[in-house]
Amino acid sequence: MAESKAHAIPRIVEASDQVSRSPLFKRFPVPRGYGLPPGSRVERGRTWPAPAEATRVKAFEVYRYDPDSDRNPRLDTFMVDLDACGPMVLDALIWIKNHIDSTLAFRRSCREGICGSCAMNIDGTNWLACTRFISDLETPVRIYPLAGRSILKDLVPDLTHLLAQYEMIEPWLHSKTPEPAKERLQLPEERRELDGYYECILCFCCTSACPSHWWNGDRFLGPAALLQAWRWLADTRDEATEERLDALEDPFRLYRCHTILNCTRTCPKGLNPGKAIAEIKRMMVERQS
Amino acid sequence: MAKGYDRSRSASSPGHAAPTAQELRDAIDSGLTGDKVAFPDPAASPLGTDDEAAGTSDSPPRVATAFRQEVRTHAASAVRIRPLSPNIQIYRPQLTSVLSIANRITGMLLSVGAVVLVVWLIAGASGPHAYAAVRGAVASWIGQIMLFGFTFAFFLHLCGGIRHLVWDTVHGFELRSIYIGGWVVVAASVLLTVTAWIGSLFVGG
Amino acid sequence: MDRHVTRSALARAIGLGSAKSGFEHWWAERVSAIALVPLTLWFAAVLIAHTSGDYAAFIAWLRNPLAAILMILLLIALFHHTALGLQVVIEDYVHTGIKLVVIVAVRLGCFALATAGIVATLGIAFSGWAGAP
Numbered sequence: 001m002a003e004s005k006a007h008a009i010p011r012i013v014e015a016s017d018q019v020s021r022s023p024l025f026k027r028f029p030v031p032r033g034y035g036l037p038p039g040s041r042v043e044r045g046r047t048w049p050a051p052a053e054a055t056r057v058k059a060f061e062v063y064r065y066d067p068d069s070d071r072n073p074r075l076d077t078f079m080v081d082l083d084a085c086g087p088m089v090l091d092a093l094i095w096i097k098n099h100i101d102s103t104l105a106f107r108r109s110c111r112e113g114i115c116g117s118c119a120m121n122i123d124g125t126n127w128l129a130c131t132r133f134i135s136d137l138e139t140p141v142r143i144y145p146l147a148g149r150s151i152l153k154d155l156v157p158d159l160t161h162l163l164a165q166y167e168m169i170e171p172w173l174h175s176k177t178p179e180p181a182k183e184r185l186q187l188p189e190e191r192r193e194l195d196g197y198y199e200c201i202l203c204f205c206c207t208s209a210c211p212s213h214w215w216n217g218d219r220f221l222g223p224a225a226l227l228q229a230w231r232w233l234a235d236t237r238d239e240a241t242e243e244r245l246d247a248l249e250d251p252f253r254l255y256r257c258h259t260i261l262n263c264t265r266t267c268p269k270g271l272n273p274g275k276a277i278a279e280i281k282r283m284m285v286e287r288q289s
Numbered sequence: 290m291a292k293g294y295d296r297s298r299s300a301s302s303p304g305h306a307a308p309t310a311q312e313l314r315d316a317i318d319s320g321l322t323g324d325k326v327a328f329p330d331p332a333a334s335p336l337g338t339d340d341e342a343a344g345t346s347d348s349p350p351r352v353a354t355a356f357r358q359e360v361r362t363h364a365a366s367a368v369r370i371r372p373l374s375p376n377i378q379i380y381r382p383q384l385t386s387v388l389s390i391a392n393r394i395t396g397m398l399l400s401v402g403a404v405v406l407v408v409w410l411i412a413g414a415s416g417p418h419a420y421a422a423v424r425g426a427v428a429s430w431i432g433q434i435m436l437f438g439f440t441f442a443f444f445l446h447l448c449g450g451i452r453h454l455v456w457d458t459v460h461g462f463e464l465r466s467i468y469i470g471g472w473v474v475v476a477a478s479v480l481l482t483v484t485a486w487i488g489s490l491f492v493g494g
Numbered sequence: 495m496d497r498h499v500t501r502s503a504l505a506r507a508i509g510l511g512s513a514k515s516g517f518e519h520w521w522a523e524r525v526s527a528i529a530l531v532p533l534t535l536w537f538a539a540v541l542i543a544h545t546s547g548d549y550a551a552f553i554a555w556l557r558n559p560l561a562a563i564l565m566i567l568l569l570i571a572l573f574h575h576t577a578l579g580l581q582v583v584i585e586d587y588v589h590t591g592i593k594l595v596v597i598v599a600v601r602l603g604c605f606a607l608a609t610a611g612i613v614a615t616l617g618i619a620f621s622g623w624a625g626a627p
Binding site for chain 2: 011012013014015016020022025026027028030031032033034035036037039040042063065067068070072073121123124125142144145146147148149150151152157158208209211214258259260261262264265272274275278279281282
Binding site for chain 1: 506508513514517520585586587
């Protein structure tokens with residue numbers, strides 16, 4: 001039964017939750033191990049047998065890495081009983097962990113797309129496992145950790161550097177004028193300017209999807225941190241706009257963004273980091289002219 | 290340091306085949322699993338206590354397995370270099386990233402074209418023989434193929450560049466506009482390339 | 495670019511601090527791009543119109559002052575845009591010490607090529623102007 005929905009004709013994507021399904025090519029034409037250090041190259045792993053009673057079975061290829069062993073990361077294949085687990089990719093992962101291999105490690109919490117823990121690369125694009133329907137995906141489903149990150153174990157990436165970049169943009173209100181008696185006033189239309197930016201759950205799907213961050217992630221802030229930087233630049237109550245812009249005006253921190261727009265395409269909350277970054281660049285123009 | 294555990298014995302495989310939960314706990318406390326600083330924790334409920342109270346103590350082989358997997362002889366704090374997760378090797382190409390890299394590749398090709406432009410001008414300034422040599426190279430069949438590809442590269446970079454300039458005015462960032470704009474760029478580039486070549490056949494003679 | 499392994503994650507993210515510049519490069523790339531839209535389209539039109547032309551036709555065309563001026567403007571905008579664009583590409587992909595060498599070489603090369611093209615254009619243009627032999 002063909003569960004995968006291939007799109008033969010190119011189409012106009014209107015929302016980021018539309019699964020990318022080019023029949024032409026599923027990966028860039030580079031060698032499989034291209035650019036990966038030898039210890040990072042993914043090897044073939046084991047195939048776990050399907051449960052005996054299962055009728056509807058789907059193959060899941062999952063990236064595995066055991067930090068206690070000396071082996072390279074590998075790709076294990078699990079045959080998931082779709083009748084025994086929920087409809088989302090996270091349900092399948094939990095089913096695998098409960099019934100097949102309890103050493104499978106992944107982050108998860110809310111199971112409703114709001115905490116950002118289960119961000120991972122599913123069928124080639126970054127998304128939250130708990131809001132991705134299995135039925136929308138191809139066979140086998142390929143599950144990798146967030147792209148371009150240092151891996152602690154299996155699907156658990158090290159987010160330390162990304163969080164440090166977020167901390168660096170100082171995501172809090174800077175005030176120079178003394179505290180008012182009540183709240184700092186803000187008109188409803190001024191508050192509306194934060195819509196589309198404050199909702200970020202810091203899942204880092206966008207930053208891990210950005211090729212510029214893959215190549216220069218040590219210095220380029222990436223879409224997540226920059227979207228939050230814009231959130232504070234746009235906040236009318238903030239009084240450190242000058243310092244924020246000074247901190248961002250750097251050939252690498254801000255200007256490694258080449259408007260590739262993988263970020264906007266992949267945001268599981270439907271936010272628009274590409275636009276936020278363009279707004280920052282426009283502010284840079286404004287203050288120079 | 291560790292009480293009740295003789296560290297002179299090999300830590301990765303205790304001297305006997307049936308280590309107790311107490312010995313595993315002491316090994317953990319001593320830092321031999323790389324989980325903590327080497328100091329014993331006077332835990333109120335040490336490892337194994339709850340299992341024992343529930344009547345489901347781990348069997349000696351299971352404790353031995355945990356011991357083998359967790360405990361290391363060498364400096365347990367030495368962390369193996371973490372692997373880098375695959376990025377471009379597995380990330381799905383989408384219109385966003387494909388058109389972006391196409392813009393960059395065509396830009397680099399046009400840089401080569403700029404050099405050819407200067408060579409052509411210098412040949413023209415040098416006299417009819419030099420000019421004829423350059424013209425001959427361009428008029429050859431391989432030169433014409435390259436010129437055709439170059440024309441397409443030029444129009445793709447031009448249309449893509451205009452799309453970038455539109456983005457710089459902070460317009461066209463909704464996914465729908467991004468995708469429509471992207472396909473327009475591809476279609477326009479093909480159309481302009483074909484038009485230019487057909488035009489050159491008619492106009493130039 | 496890790497100077498010391500014991501640096502905190504925040505210190506590593508901060509690196510050497512913001513350069514507080516970068517806007518000029520970005521702006522120049524856009525301005526040269528805007529100039530290049532009409533200039534390259536003009537040049538493409540010229541090429542299409544002159545595909546069958548011989549050496550004499552080429553010289554006659556470039557002796558026209560307007561053509562010479564537009565050609566020089568094209569060379570300036572083209573090589574400025576090329577130098578800026580290639581610099582960004584190199585910064586993206588080259589991270590070892592050779593990066594600065596390559597960037598300097600590319601910038602100087604573009605400057606030299608632009609100069610060569612301008613001199614060649616002027617040579618052809620002046621050779622036909624009133625008073626020149």
